[in-house]
Amino acid sequence: MDPMLQVQDLSVHYKTRRGFVRALEELRLDAIQGETVGVVGETGSGKSTLGKAILGILPAGTQVDGKILFRGRDLTQLSNQMYRRLRGEEIALIFQDPMTRLNPLMTIMDHFVEEIRDHESVSADEARRRAREALVSMGIHESRIKNYPHEFSGGMRQRIMIALAIVLKPSLLIADEPTTSLDVIVESQILGILQDLKRAYSMSLLLITHNLGIVAEVCDRVAVLYAGKLVELGPVRDIFRKPLHPYTQGLLSSIIHLETKELHSIEGSPPNMIAPPSGCRFHPRCPYAQSICVERLPPLVEFEPGHFAACHFGDKFL
């Protein structure tokens, strides 16, 4: 099957007063229909930048190179007007904090009606009917559609955000830390809803998160980002069973879960993104680093079918 989304050699550099921040460098990633791809990384890895780049909502003046192909169309070349049509209709985004994304002065109904009528020329009645339907499908009573965002609990707000994101039936849903501000039980509920939806509409889901536990539970494939570079990509089982990049290995062993007997961490801290380290960006923290790691940037190599890693010594971990 042709990938629905193909990100090819995407670089995003933010302009700041101290210089360019190289948030993403030559990233490659694709997603086929109905697939859940987890994008994993820590603070400053560029994972949120990826989501914003796909949706074309990077700040003005940001330098973007490479291609983002969505159903064959290059999104980086799209006019603002075309992008507006695409957003919501074909690609939708769910943010971490629903309270900051819902307008406190608009009722839930207004949010839906605005979203629907911005994209489709339907009557207000029809828009309202669909709004009610979307809300009910998320388990919220339709009588509450006239309420304002602050009148809902955190979990309900996130469900409203999801309902709002899928009301136009997009084929790609990008969820940027969708459960991080929620309680653990509600988090589990929301993840369940996202998976049900994905199945029902055969959507693709790009799940951006720092939580590897969630990735293990819901993703089909995983992309691991470190300091703006894709360091490993592969099926979720391969990544968890046989991580090839030392950063992925370190990240996996630093998860604290119920069976944890010993604590592990990665030495050092993430690099300065204005002047990132030479060669492999992970080398200052890597326990296996050799001189080649300092000198040469490791290419992304397919070590096993579908399992890529950018490490000079990836084959040693096979």
Next chain:
Amino acid sequence: MAQPELGDEILRLDNLNVHFPVKMPFVQRLLQREKAVVHAVDGVSFSIHSGEILGLVGESGCGKTTVGKASVRLLNPTSGRIFFAGQDISKIGGRSLRTLRRKMQIIFQDPHASLNPAMAIGRAIGHPLWIHGSEFGIQNLSSTVFRERVQQRVLSTMREVGLTPEEQLYDKFPGDLSGGQKQRAVIARALILEPDLLVVDEGVSMLDMSIRAKVLELMLDLKRQHGLTYLFITHDLATAKFICDRLAIMYLGRIVEIGPARDIYADPKHPYTKALLQVVPIPDPDKRKEKVLPRGEVPDAVHPPAGCRFHPRCPAVLPSCGWEGRDFVDFLDEHLSDPKRAGDDELVLGPIENWRTNGLVASLEAKPLNIEEAVERVKAVLAEAPIAMAQAIESVSTHKRTVIIHFRPPNELRQTQVGDRIVECLLYQ
């Protein structure tokens, strides 16, 4: 982890209550007969012994942060008593409270927000020494001797928490530090007064996974070397399991289960504890499983549910757990929100606003001629309700044009000793 010898009691809470008034407009306040309060903490008791780490675990809004703040008297208890090293500190204030603060420190979730961005790290860490300087017998705070002593202390504390190279970092500002370094600076600032008790409120939750372990290890090291005692507040059961000796599980202002951490993980008793343990993600794609989750979300703490506060969401609920009128109305609301299940029930039983509740009673003034049908519909709806709720109903009756649903009074909920822990659940009574 070996169970350490229990030292002296450092902190004891005795039936602590903290209620916050609900802000409302003046007129509404005049009209309302009862004062609305948030029951943030409702009758919490526990003690922490020297060298112990007690984990306080719960979801947001369960009152765990309020317990933490009240323990170091950043909040005043509404009632109940707080003992620190045997001294009742629930009512003290002013100078004696300030002296005491030297012995108890608190660390918050966001290290960035806890540090003054315009104050150099070294100065920030040494700041408590200036504030409490007079208690070290130093009269002249501006003397060079004192300045130098402070600087030496700051540098050695920075070394101890791993904030190195300390000489270089001393003059840096918070903006120059990474998240992990900032949290270490916050820990150093809390430690510089050599406290006996450290309250850590979600102290590692904001840190990246790869550095979280380091900070936890630091806390364990400090415990071993200084016999430091911790109240470790978190929502993350996996972290709590690793670091805590004992655990207290909180739900809506109450401790529902408390006991040795190992036992609670091996065999959770309270259904809420079980639910919390179940949702901890397992980092293994081969162990995916369907979860039986509690329904809904934590209800509002202004009117907490009667009986056991977890009962409306509990998967193991009994008819005697505290069902009452509003539980039925909540269920009916949910039922009516699903058009497929509800059919035309809304015409007879809705809108939901017409229902009145009063303790064990829920009632609806039915539309004329509909009274018989309303009773029938109520019974049909109840057939789909959680069995425990349906069984808790004593009668569905009519009075003139009003349908009245009566619930049986619940059994009294008590804290019960189960093995070496205390559980608040009817299943174990």
